[in-house]
Amino acid sequence: MTGNTAEAEDLTQEAFLQLYRKIGTFRGESAFSTWLHRLSVNVVLMHLRKKGLPEVSLEETLEPQQEDGPKKDIGARDNVLAGSIDRVNLERAIENLPPGYRIIFVLHDIEGYEHNEIAEMMGCSIGNSKSQLHKARMKLRDLLKQSKAEKAVRR
Secondary structure, three states, rough: OOOOOHHHHHHHHHHHHHHHHHHOOOOOOOOOOHHHHHHHHHHHHHHHHOOOOOOHHHHHHOOOOOOOOOOOOOOOHHHHHHHHHHHHHHHHHOOOOOOOHHHHHHHHHHHOOOOOHHHHHOOOHHHHHHHHHHHHHHHHHHHHHHOOOOOOOOH
16 A cells, blocks of 8 residues: 555554554454454555645656656556556456356346346356356457457557
């Protein structure tokens, strides 16, 4: 979450100090690991809020870069855009799955239904649901690899 190993180590230490201070507030309504995870995430988020975003003037970004100045990432990868493209590719690959595979995949991996529920809805066995899901994932993997290879050829 921080992108900095030293900062992450400091925040880990802070999270364990918070754990020591607040262990009495753990009510046991959830797993201890869940509570500890939430406490740790909160420590990091509070740190990031306090830290704030660095302010950089527009004039500074146009001047030659100095050792301690802001980094220019001209042409850097846009992770938001890349995520959107990946999402579109995944949606296209799912659309290209055979209907039986697609239905099982969507019900299980996207909608979150269990195999016994899917088997009941589709009128098939639990084993058939599991088999169809496995085949759907393998086919999806192949479709995504194929799409990636086609992109590489176009470049």
